[in-house]
Amino acid sequence: MASLDTSIQDQVRQYLLQQPLGTDLQDLANDESLLEAGAIDSASMVDLICFLESTFKMQIEEEDMIPENFDSIDAIAEYVQSKQ
Amino acid sequence: MLAMDWNFQGTLDILSPPHFPVWQEKQIVEALENPVDIAPLSELAQGKNTACIIVDDLARPTPAGSVIPHLLQQMETAGLPPERVSIVVATGTHGKLPDHLLEKKVGPEAFSRCNIVIHDAKAELAGTGILYGKEELKTNSTFWNAELKLGIGSVLPHSFAGYSGGAKLVLPGLANVQATARSHKFVQMGLRGGQDPNENRFRLEAERLARQMGLEFIVCVFTNQQREITGLVAGDLVTAHRQACVEAEKQFQTPCEPPYDAVLLNAFPKDLDLIQAENVFVCLKKLTQPLLKEDGIYCVTCAASEGIGHHGLFEPGGASYRPPQKKRNLKGRPLWMISPNVREEDARKLLFEDYPFYSDIDQALKDLSMILPKPAKVAVVPCATMQQLINTESKK
Numbered sequence: 001m002a003s004l005d006t007s008i009q010d011q012v013r014q015y016l017l018q019q020p021l022g023t024d025l026q027d028l029a030n031d032e033s034l035l036e037a038g039a040i041d042s043a044s045m046v047d048l049i050c051f052l053e054s055t056f057k058m059q060i061e062e063e064d065m066i067p068e069n070f071d072s073i074d075a076i077a078e079y080v081q082s083k084q
Numbered sequence: 085m086l087a088m089d090w091n092f093q094g095t096l097d098i099l100s101p102p103h104f105p106v107w108q109e110k111q112i113v114e115a116l117e118n119p120v121d122i123a124p125l126s127e128l129a130q131g132k133n134t135a136c137i138i139v140d141d142l143a144r145p146t147p148a149g150s151v152i153p154h155l156l157q158q159m160e161t162a163g164l165p166p167e168r169v170s171i172v173v174a175t176g177t178h179g180k181l182p183d184h185l186l187e188k189k190v191g192p193e194a195f196s197r198c199n200i201v202i203h204d205a206k207a208e209l210a211g212t213g214i215l216y217g218k219e220e221l222k223t224n225s226t227f228w229n230a231e232l233k234l235g236i237g238s239v240l241p242h243s244f245a246g247y248s249g250g251a252k253l254v255l256p257g258l259a260n261v262q263a264t265a266r267s268h269k270f271v272q273m274g275l276r277g278g279q280d281p282n283e284n285r286f287r288l289e290a291e292r293l294a295r296q297m298g299l300e301f302i303v304c305v306f307t308n309q310q311r312e313i314t315g316l317v318a319g320d321l322v323t324a325h326r327q328a329c330v331e332a333e334k335q336f337q338t339p340c341e342p343p344y345d346a347v348l349l350n351a352f353p354k355d356l357d358l359i360q361a362e363n364v365f366v367c368l369k370k371l372t373q374p375l376l377k378e379d380g381i382y383c384v385t386c387a388a389s390e391g392i393g394h395h396g397l398f399e400p401g402g403a404s405y406r407p408p409q410k411k412r413n414l415k416g417r418p419l420w421m422i423s424p425n426v427r428e429e430d431a432r433k434l435l436f437e438d439y440p441f442y443s444d445i446d447q448a449l450k451d452l453s454m455i456l457p458k459p460a461k462v463a464v465v466p467c468a469t470m471q472q473l474i475n476t477e478s479k480k
Contacts, residue, residue, distance in 0.1 A: 035273060038409070041273070042273060045273045067217070067269040
């Protein structure tokens with residue numbers, strides 16, 4: 001895996017921290033499952049995808065909507081980076 | 085099923101599912117002998133040495149024992165005796181079944197003559213060579229090795245597959261834990277779903293994979309409140325299931341006139357254990373206006389004769405388990421859980437701490453009567469895990 005763009009990781013982290021999740025994400029590791037940490041669910045996923053598309057000026061295709069691309073900050077950064 | 089005796093001041097709407105006549109045995113046989121879009125079983129079985137019939141587990145109401153003898157008879161006519169037929173219980177990651185319940189599920193003839201296998205998602209499974217995500221999809225080896233593969237399941241509204249039954253018997257029913265976790269993850273992340281089976285990506289993917297694994301012939305069953313068969317569609321993996329979904333919409337659609345001050349959602353028929361009680365909320369999916377008033381109360385009743393139950397992913401310690409939280413889909417409304425066979429300390433492993441729990445149904449109803457407005461408008465949904473509530477004005 002190529003080294004990840006830390007600015008993408010930071011922006012995603014900041015976004016997640018701003019969400020009203022009722023879960024403390026301060027200690028969330030970059031490779032930790034967002035789903036298992038309670039950082040995302042089916043309702044918030046739509047917002048996360050909108051955030052990624054608008055922030056990184058990208059279109060997330062339906063076939064890319066798989067857990068492997070979104071279930072950790074690292075996975076999101078790697079996916080976004082692969083599309084840039 | 086729970087019984088209750090409740091006196092309160094107001095209107096009580098019992099929102100029972102529509103009545104459909106119970107099928108006679110000859111109707112079942114006729115449907116099985118005339119499958120949709122596929123040759124009859126008596127032809128499919130010719131020249132085959134082994135067969136596998138997948139059945140769902142007791143978490144589903146399918147009276148498999150009323151269907152299996154006819155399938156066995158058709159296969160035997162083609163030269164495939166029951167002794168070379170295996171019945172695999174597609175438990176997914178649910179718990180195992182004790183023998184007495186297993187016999188109840190498959191019927192005495194199959195229980196004594198067929199090879200009965202309960203799927204164990206954690207056991208050594210057969211590699212399929214099919215990639216699912218980044219890993220190989222594994223499946224039950226008895227199913228995988230059978231030359232003829234069939235499935236029997238109930239078609240009920242389902243929170244993420246649209247409807248149950250069909251290909252879902254194989255994924256997640258017979259899959260390994262990792263594949264099951266991945267399939268559930270899609271849904272938890274909102275990446276699948278939708279009631280329309282032609283649009284539901286979970287369903288479409290499961291069908292593609294099930295076909296690749298050789299599942300050809302399915303039986304889709306509908307049951308009433310007594311678990312009697314009120315409809316059956318047999319046939320091709322996809323087209324029979326689609327036809328069954330259309331029928332399911334008719335069988336389970338229930339008009340109602342919200343908003344209510346309280347609604348009692350009973351978990352029947354998925355009320356064997358508390359972990360399945362969550363499925364009551366599937367009955368709200370088609371409503372176009374809230375079922376409850378702003379300050380209304382959801383009460384979930386679940387007989388849970390087997391206690392809190394097992395689910396390899398969602399039980400405490402499971403890969404997808406999370407400490408119970410407030411349910412966002414209830415939009416801040418309270419939820420009362422009423423379950424007479426479960427201790428509160430066990431229920432709390434699944435139930436958010438602010439939600440009241442009762443093991444005494446009479447006490448729950450008494451307390452509810454105290455806080456409801458007078459007069460109150462209350463609804464009971466007796467089979468909430470299979471009903472689809474619709475607003476009266478949207479009834480077709």
